[in-house]
Amino acid sequence: MKKLILAGLIILLLAAPWIIAKPFFVHLMIMVLMWTVLGASWNLLGGFTGQVSFGHATFLGAGAYTMMILYLKCGLDPWYGILIGGLVAALIALPIGYICFRLRGPYFALSTLAVAEIIRLVALNWESLTAGPVGLLITTLPKVSFGGQAINWESKTPFFYIAVVITLAALWATAVISRSRLGAYLLAVREDIDSAEAVGINTVQVRVAAFSLSAFFAGLAGGFYAMYLRYIDPDAVFSIALSVEMVFIAVVGGLTTVAGPLIGAIFLVTLGETFRERFLVGHLIFYGFFMMLSIRYMPEGIWGKVRNWFTKSPNTGN
Amino acid sequence: METFIQSIVSGILTGSLYAMIGVGLTVIFGVMRIINMAHGDMVMLGMYGSFWAFTLLKIDPFLSILIWFPAAFVLGFLTYRFLLKKIVPAGELNTLLYTAGLSLFIANTALLIWTGDYRTIKLDYAVMPLRPLGIAVPIPLAIAFGMAIVITAALYWFLVRTPTGRAIRATSQEPEAAALMGVDVDRMAVITFALGTALACGAGVLLAPSLYLYPTVGEILVAKCFVIVVLGGLGSVPGAIAGGVLLGLVESLGAVYVSVPYKDAIGFVIFLLVLLFRPSGLFGVGKS
Amino acid sequence: MSLLQLKGLTKFFGGLQAVSELTFDVQPGEILGLIGPNGAGKTTAFNLIAGFISPSTGEIFFQGESIGGMKAYAVTRKGIARTFQIVKPFKKLSVLENVTLAAFLKFPARREAEQAASRILAKVGLSAKSQSLAGDLTLSEQKRLEIARALATEPKLLLLDEPMGGLNPTEIDQASKLVKTICQEGITIIWVEHVLKAIMNVSDRVVVINYGKKIAEGTPEEVVENPEVITAYLGAKKK
Numbered sequence: 049m050k051k052l053i054l055a056g057l058i059i060l061l062l063a064a065p066w067i068i069a070k071p072f073f074v075h076l077m078i079m080v081l082m083w084t085v086l087g088a089s090w091n092l093l094g095g096f097t098g099q100v101s102f103g104h105a106t107f108l109g110a111g112a113y114t115m116m117i118l119y120l121k122c123g124l125d126p127w128y129g130i131l132i133g134g135l136v137a138a139l140i141a142l143p144i145g146y147i148c149f150r151l152r153g154p155y156f157a158l159s160t161l162a163v164a165e166i167i168r169l170v171a172l173n174w175e176s177l178t179a180g181p182v183g184l185l186i187t188t189l190p191k192v193s194f195g196g197q198a199i200n201w202e203s204k205t206p207f208f209y210i211a212v213v214i215t216l217a218a219l220w221a222t223a224v225i226s227r228s229r230l231g232a233y234l235l236a237v238r239e240d241i242d243s244a245e246a247v248g249i250n251t252v253q254v255r256v257a258a259f260s261l262s263a264f265f266a267g268l269a270g271g272f273y274a275m276y277l278r279y280i281d282p283d284a285v286f287s288i289a290l291s292v293e294m295v296f297i298a299v300v301g302g303l304t305t306v307a308g309p310l311i312g313a314i315f316l317v318t319l320g321e322t323f324r325e326r327f328l329v330g331h332l333i334f335y336g337f338f339m340m341l342s343i344r345y346m347p348e349g350i351w352g353k354v355r356n357w358f359t360k361s362p363n364t365g366n
Numbered sequence: 367m368e369t370f371i372q373s374i375v376s377g378i379l380t381g382s383l384y385a386m387i388g389v390g391l392t393v394i395f396g397v398m399r400i401i402n403m404a405h406g407d408m409v410m411l412g413m414y415g416s417f418w419a420f421t422l423l424k425i426d427p428f429l430s431i432l433i434w435f436p437a438a439f440v441l442g443f444l445t446y447r448f449l450l451k452k453i454v455p456a457g458e459l460n461t462l463l464y465t466a467g468l469s470l471f472i473a474n475t476a477l478l479i480w481t482g483d484y485r486t487i488k489l490d491y492a493v494m495p496l497r498p499l500g501i502a503v504p505i506p507l508a509i510a511f512g513m514a515i516v517i518t519a520a521l522y523w524f525l526v527r528t529p530t531g532r533a534i535r536a537t538s539q540e541p542e543a544a545a546l547m548g549v550d551v552d553r554m555a556v557i558t559f560a561l562g563t564a565l566a567c568g569a570g571v572l573l574a575p576s577l578y579l580y581p582t583v584g585e586i587l588v589a590k591c592f593v594i595v596v597l598g599g600l601g602s603v604p605g606a607i608a609g610g611v612l613l614g615l616v617e618s619l620g621a622v623y624v625s626v627p628y629k630d631a632i633g634f635v636i637f638l639l640v641l642l643f644r645p646s647g648l649f650g651v652g653k654s
Numbered sequence: 655m656s657l658l659q660l661k662g663l664t665k666f667f668g669g670l671q672a673v674s675e676l677t678f679d680v681q682p683g684e685i686l687g688l689i690g691p692n693g694a695g696k697t698t699a700f701n702l703i704a705g706f707i708s709p710s711t712g713e714i715f716f717q718g719e720s721i722g723g724m725k726a727y728a729v730t731r732k733g734i735a736r737t738f739q740i741v742k743p744f745k746k747l748s749v750l751e752n753v754t755l756a757a758f759l760k761f762p763a764r765r766e767a768e769q770a771a772s773r774i775l776a777k778v779g780l781s782a783k784s785q786s787l788a789g790d791l792t793l794s795e796q797k798r799l800e801i802a803r804a805l806a807t808e809p810k811l812l813l814l815d816e817p818m819g820g821l822n823p824t825e826i827d828q829a830s831k832l833v834k835t836i837c838q839e840g841i842t843i844i845w846v847e848h849v850l851k852a853i854m855n856v857s858d859r860v861v862v863i864n865y866g867k868k869i870a871e872g873t874p875e876e877v878v879e880n881p882e883v884i885t886a887y888l889g890a891k892k893k
Contacts, residue, residue, distance in 0.1 A: 100463070151641060154458045155641055158596075158641070161592075162589075163634075165630075165631070166631050166635060166638075169634075170628075170631065173628055227764070228764075229762055232751070233758070235744075235747065239744040239745065240742050242726075243742040243743070245706070246704070246730060246735070246736055246803075247803060247804075248731050248756070248807050249727055249755075250725075250727045251727065288589070295463065296466075296467065299463060327478065329482055330475065332470050332473075333470070333474035336469065336470030337471050340467040340471065343460050343464040344452060
């Protein structure tokens with residue numbers, strides 16, 4: 049039954065740009081999808097593993113710049129660039145994790161913020177690689193065909209479908225992990241590191257694995273972000289604001305759930321983008337407001353609360 | 367040599383204001399273990415308060431601080447009493463997330479109401495800098511420095527000489543023991559938060575004539591604030607003062623002697639190193 | 655061959671010597687009691703064996719292999735499990751999930767791990783509570799959960815840190831029986847305990863520690879008569 053509903057929703061999703069063909073709506077959906085991936089990426093680390101990071105924009109930016117540089121300087125097609133962007137992000141997560149995981153709780157959070165800022169400043173200054181504050185710009189995307197038809201990059205639709213693929217991958221990965229031994233180990237690390245070690249869990253390895261996986265998906269989203277917006281600069285992709293938004297989407301949506309980030313993104317991004325259309329600035333006001341509301345009244349997030357309504361039995365940590 | 371002295375002077379002047387902001391943050395952390403991500407936005411509110419008082423009512427910022435300091439105290443009181451108090455029991459991490467939300471809310475409301483246009487306060491008497499011994503000292507910064515010293519000295523006197531101040535320090539060191547000795551820990555918490563907020567807003571009022579104002583300035587300020595507070599040792603007032611001045615000096619000297627581009631990164635690198643290897647701060651007086 | 659050998663194990667915390675030249679063996683299949691006044695260094699010794707802290711000097715051999723300085727998770731994988739003096743269940747997870755996590759070490763697939771966990775819960779008498787949140791259990795139940803979790807890693811050596819602490823006499827009896835049962839299944843046990851009656855009744859041998867040093871070793875009867883032990887607990891005899 050569940051699988052049928054899921055299949056139905058996916059079909060609906062795929063058909064969406066044809067059902068409502070307004071450009072703003074398709075843009076909104078793309079944003080929702082992208083932020084779902086970012087939220088899901090953060091959720092792997094912050095939700096399941098309990099390690100709150102305030103510097104996830106690092107990986108978004110890494111993915112974005114990797115894709116841009118590979119496309120503009122080496123002519124590598126963006127879709128490959130996005131994948132490699134994810135891998136690059138996963139790789140840089142290793143030394144960053146090595147440094148930051150020596151700290152716990154809020155201090156880990158602050159250290160990730162510091163790392164993100166350092167990387168932003170490096171990107172701002174390493175002009176030979178990143179063109180610094182000027183940023184990188186895509187003027188033309190590759191001429192390719194899909195199913196016999198040339199892709200029209202001026203329309204938002206092709207971007208929508210790429211976003212769908214990445215989002216489904218991210219959510220599927222989260223689902224698989226949550227049911228696996230690794231997923232159980234992540235929760236154990238979140239609960240009590242010493243106890244986890246006592247039952248044979250290599251908590252450093254688990255945390256680094258979570259960090260790397262999380263970074264991979266953020267990197268994918270970053271690569272997509274660069275391809276969709278066609279322009280990036282260090283302040284756009286390495287900003288504290290982006291890191292913080294990721295946190296909020298995951299928390300408001302529902303931590304340690306698979307659908308939480310999707311719900312969080314649908315809710316916050318729709319509110320924010322619609323507001324931004326009308327008022328241009330201050331759309332993050334909702335993020336702030338609902339974050340406060342969540343922590344105070346709904347720590348399990350919107351989706352967590354919805355699930356609790358339907359299942360009265362105690363969950364195993366979700 | 368003259369450039370060197372000039373940088374030192376600039377560094378100490380700005381550093382004193384950083385110190386005032388940092389003291390506010392550290393005292394809030396020390397007593398309640400709250401990492402207040404909205405602290406920078408309090409500074410921003412102080413800046414805009416001084417701007418509007420000047421622009422609409424022609425009140426000099428260095429006078430309007432007399433209004434804004436107590437007003438900020440009340441604001442801090444209300445914020446703690448009605449917003450934060452219920453969150454603190456949920457743990458440090460949840461409080462961190464909550465104040466992050468508060469920060470975004472305040473900054474974006476300000477963006478909405480006051481727009482993102484850069485504002486400045488132009489004081490008639492501040493056009494030319496003072497030149498004691500040939501060192502250029504901008505007048506607003508000098509006055510701010512003076513007032514920051516006065517306020518910090520007053521704070522020090524308060525913490526060391528008054529019963530309430532001592533009670534706050536006791537709560538900061540050992541909340542349970544303090545409670546057992548009859549200290550109303552809850553009251554100390556609210557007073558401390560109000561005080562910390564007032565210090566932040568006050569610093570904002572004093573800084574306003576010297577900087578460009580924009581609603582999201584809190585973001586970068588709070589980041590710098592954490593550097594200060596960690597350097598000086600979390601919870602330590604003298605540490606925060608030293609940390610603030612140190613950051614001012616590092617930024618000032620760094621701008622002149624290190625390549626200008628990466629100078630902002632230095633602070634964060636030092637921050638990381640201290641967090642990792644000397645979590646009780648450079649002077650070893652903080653709690654980790 | 656001895657299952658566990660401590661040779662000159664020493665640990666300094668700054669200037670404080672918590673454990674000093676600790677040397678004793680543990681034979682396979684026995685129950686060894688580790689006793690001593692408060693602060694004598696018993697839990698430190700456990701933390702050293704289990705890998706939560708590393709020795710300053712000295713060696714620890716498990717089944718002939720040197721494990722001093724090995725990380726905690728690695729020590730568990732070698733076959734040494736421990737419980738904590740102040741219980742540390744995964745509070746927000748269910749009782750079954752708590753033990754399943756430990757069972758994953760031997761059964762990577764979820765279904766087998768859960769089955770193994772269920773069997774162990776039955777052994778410690780917690781089957782009825784398998785769906786309850788670990789944080790909701792009584793202290794006695796949490797202590798049993800702690801033991802169940804340790805057992806799920808299929809250890810050869812089990813370190814019990816004050817399993818009787820905070821229990822009433824009936825619960826102490828139950829716990830003592832559980833310890834004997836575990837031993838009968840071939841698991842060697844070292845346990846630290848303050849409830850002397852329990853440890854003296856159940857242990858095969860006892861080691862007494864004071865100020866980080868071993869001051870006596872032998873059967874419970876021998877140790878109880880040892881004047882140094884009596885002095886350690888009760889103070890010097892007044893002349």
